[in-house]
Amino acid sequence: MNSLEDGRSGTRRDEQPSITFNRPFTAGNEYNYMRQAIDNLQISGDGPFTNRCHQLLEDVVGCSRALLTTSCTDALEMAALLLDIQPGDEVILPSFTFVSTANAFVLRGAKPVFIDVRPDTLNLDEKALERLITSRTKAIVPVHYAGVGCEMDAILEIASRHGVAVVEDNAHGLFGRYRGKNLGTFGQLATLSFHETKNISCGEGGALLINDLKHLELAEVFRSKGTNRNRFFRGQVDKYTWVNLGSSFLPSDLLAAFLYAQLEAREDIQRRRERLWGFYEAHLKAWSREYGVSLPVVPPHCDQAFHMFYLILPSLQDRHALIQHLLKSGISAVFHYVPLHLSDMGQRLGGFEGQCPVTEDISDRLLRLPFFNDLTESQQYAVVNALAQFDGWATKPKSARNTA
Numbered sequence: 221m222n223s224l225e226d227g228r229s230g231t232r233r234d235e236q237p238s239i240t241f242n243r244p245f246t247a248g249n250e251y252n253y254m255r256q257a258i259d260n261l262q263i264s265g266d267g268p269f270t271n272r273c274h275q276l277l278e279d280v281v282g283c284s285r286a287l288l289t290t291s292c293t294d295a296l297e298m299a300a301l302l303l304d305i306q307p308g309d310e311v312i313l314p315s316f317t318f319v320s321t322a323n324a325f326v327l328r329g330a331k332p333v334f335i336d337v338r339p340d341t342l343n344l345d346e347k348a349l350e351r352l353i354t355s356r357t358k359a360i361v362p363v364h365y366a367g368v369g370c371e372m373d374a375i376l377e378i379a380s381r382h383g384v385a386v387v388e389d390n391a392h393g394l395f396g397r398y399r400g401k402n403l404g405t406f407g408q409l410a411t412l413s414f415h416e417t418k419n420i421s422c423g424e425g426g427a428l429l430i431n432d433l434k435h436l437e438l439a440e441v442f443r444s445k446g447t448n449r450n451r452f453f454r455g456q457v458d459k460y461t462w463v464n465l466g467s468s469f470l471p472s473d474l475l476a477a478f479l480y481a482q483l484e485a486r487e488d489i490q491r492r493r494e495r496l497w498g499f500y501e502a503h504l505k506a507w508s509r510e511y512g513v514s515l516p517v518v519p520p521h522c523d524q525a526f527h528m529f530y531l532i533l534p535s536l537q538d539r540h541a542l543i544q545h546l547l548k549s550g551i552s553a554v555f556h557y558v559p560l561h562l563s564d565m566g567q568r569l570g571g572f573e574g575q576c577p578v579t580e581d582i583s584d585r586l587l588r589l590p591f592f593n594d595l596t597e598s599q600q601y602a603v604v605n606a607l608a609q610f611d612g613w614a615t616k617p618k619s620a621r622n623t624a
């Protein structure tokens with residue numbers, strides 16, 4: 221039956237899907253810790269919970285230093301300041317990413333140089349990297365898409381040969397590993413997001429991870445309004461004054477208290493997400509083969525962070541029809557990213573069609589399934605069943621075309 225003939229086309233089932241794409245999660249101790257912060261009247265930045273979050277991230281991730289920020293966007297802006305990005309500098313980053321990966325550098329006057337992604341992991345194509353490097357290249361910003369590590373061996377080798385900095389946008393990849401080493405420990409700098417759509421969240425939040433300690437002192441200054449406040453509080457200087465550029469990148473300790481509860485629950489959260497991911501993969505494997513749908517590829521040397529589960533459909537028409545079909549079952553599935561090089565801003569910066577062909581193709585065909593910490597097994601069955609019932613394919617099933 222065609223989706224428009226099922227008698228429900230006049231109802232607005234899509235107003236409030238019963239299985240949302242994302243649902244914020246609380247681990248249990250958020251209120252307790254926020255209450256402690258309030259009871260102790262320690263609610264500005266860099267209080268006790270911020271320090272606990274820093275310590276935990278440093279211990280668990282293994283970065284030299286972690287600094288909480290109000291967002292991953294802010295952490296990326298700090299990275300651009302720390303690398304002293306100047307107008308005309310070039311920064312190589314995937315077109316297939318969130319806008320902040322580019323904006324943080326464009327704000328400093330940099331020209332974003334968009335690199336295409338690999339068709340398997342959707343991470344930047346390291347084979348395309350070297351030919352994009354010029355004498356103006358200041359940084360490479362790999363994004364560990366879906367929490368699966370980029371090919372860091374190749375990227376670091378090329379970067380070091382050309383004297384270019386690497387900043388990992390690790391918004392998706394907290395607790396993921398590449399060849400046994402934690403994501404976020406490869407670049408001189410790395411960033412995390414604790415936005416409500418990420419594995420670990422405080423609503424809005426992030427962190428700058430510092431692996432090259434030459435950046436630490438200025439990072440503290442930039443983060444504290446351009447002052448030497450951190451040195452002053454450690455007793456290293458006798459007055460607290462304006463010493464450099466800066467802004468206010470540090471979150472309230474109330475948010476750090478919320479975040480600390482989630483970070484403490486990280487093993488439970490990651491276990492839940494691993495189970496959800498495994499369920500989708502196991503239940504969609506045969507179906508995906510039959511209809512020419514691709515499931516996420518995780519190379520054996522990558523331990524992924526279980527950030528999302530996506531499908532790559534045969535065509536844009538299939539995606540459109542499938543989204544409508546799922547909505548009729550009360551299921552919200554979404555897509556991303558509009559390729560940055562084809563966005564309004566990207567085109568004004570010189571982006572053009574055909575510049576990143578894999579990105580352009582994938583961006584039309586990718587669909588993300590509901591994926592959040594307390595998604596239930598019966599909800600996952602509902603998603604899988606709804607997918608199996610879809611018969612509005614614009615393209616013939618792959619198995620009918622290729623039975624070899």
Ligand SMILES: *Cc1c(COP(=O)(O)O)cnc(C)c1O
Pocket residue numbers: 290291292293294317318320321363389391392412413414415424425426
């Ligand atoms: C979510 C996200 C960001 C931005 O994170 P915020 O904390 O919302 O600023 C940046 N890069 C990527 C790849 C993201 O997914």
